[in-house]
Amino acid sequence: MKKVLSAFAVLTAASSLFAYNPPTGSEDLNRLSEPELLSGGHSSAGGALYFVTPSSIVNNPALPALEQRIMIDLGYTALIDSDDLSDDDYGNSAGLGVSIPSRYGVTTFLAQWIASPFLDMHLGHVFDFRGNFSKDITDNLNFGATANVGVAYDEKSDWKAGIDVGILYNFGKIAFMDDFRLGVALMNLGKPFSGDELFGMSADSRDENREDWEDNEATMYPGLATLRVGVASTLFEAGLFKGGWSADVSVPTAQNAVFDAGFQVSYAEMVRLNVGWNANLREMIEGRDVNLPSIGLSFKFAFQSSKLAAGNSDWGQSEMTVGAAWQQLYKNVTAVSGGALLKLGTSDNEPPEITLWAEDGKSDKKNDKSEKTESKE
Secondary structure (H helix, E strand, O other): OHHHHHHHHHHHHHHOOOOOOOOOOHHHHHHOOOHHHHHOOOOOOOOOOOOOOHHHHHOOOOHHHHOOOEEEEEEEEEEEEOOOOOOOOEEEEEEEEEEEEOOOOEEEEEEEEEEEOOOOOOOEEEEEEEEEEEEEOOOOEEEEEEEEEEEEOOOOOEEEEEEEEEEEEEEEEEOOEEEEEEEEEEEEEEEOEOOOOOEOOOOOOOOOOOOOOHHHEOOOEOOOOEEEEEEEEEEEEEOOEEEEEEEEEEEHHHOOOEEEEEEEEEEOOOEEEEEEEEEEHHHHHOOOOOOOOEEEEEEEEEEEOHHHHOOOHHHOEEEEEEEEEEEEEOOOEEEEEEEEEEEEOOOOOOOOOOOOOHHHHHHHHHHHHHHHHHHHO
16 A cells, blocks of 8 residues: 555656646546436546446546446537637537456456537547446445546547546445445546647637747646545435435546535435536636536336347346436537437345255155154054
């Protein structure tokens, strides 16, 4: 542990020597691809009511560790800029993820793509691929690690590569809060994008003459050695209703602070409402508009599949969650997201029943019956 802390201290000290002027929105680059990421409060603790998808590894690599079923996650987000000085007014983000559990742990793969050419959120075109492994170490502690590579392509191409590591600890019940969880993740350990050909957050996107843009070329992004810490828990249960909260803080490049908060309410564990909000301190200092809260709604339903059950009866019933989310970003950019999560098979939440000396008990009963027959005779 001391070696890990020492390595983090060295990376933090080194990263703080670099100038910090990433593109606006770059610290949230990977949360735009699907509705759960967009509206779930960017939670490293699994969200207010602990809802995990393959895409959750962008928040904390340890999150999928408890999943028992194969998960397939597909999402798409339309980005619309209503008042941008550039000729572009439409962008996209999409993601495809899969998680595969085994006796050794859970393996997750995630591919994400984003096109955001707006001057209000100048992220360009990025493709990102991640491979993750997570495992439950104890009943309360999960661990995960992710390796990722990415390509940015505009007028000038660039690449990134790195690893993320994270843990999730469940404290159980604390005071009035149930399922209290702590998530800690160290993200972006490696080479980030250089930021060349993109404009930094200090550039004035409303300057029609663009006089200061060349002097505001973006620096590397996303933030090197970003520490993310979050907590989440259930707040109340009333009949079929359940509510919870989450709060996170991340420190990109040891030169910024990003706050995230989320609140979720579910009904019968079938319908779920998400409300999330985030604030980037350095972007606020640079005069960027603060994002409005995000809103998401999802529905879960089960379905039967005779084809899946042909090989294994446990696979006969699966479930799908479909959802949508909305958020206004930096005043002019509207994000509208939709997606679906498929979980194959049934979850094994009940331990097996073990009956000791069952055969002996049966033999005893037979002996009793024979003894009674002999006594009657």
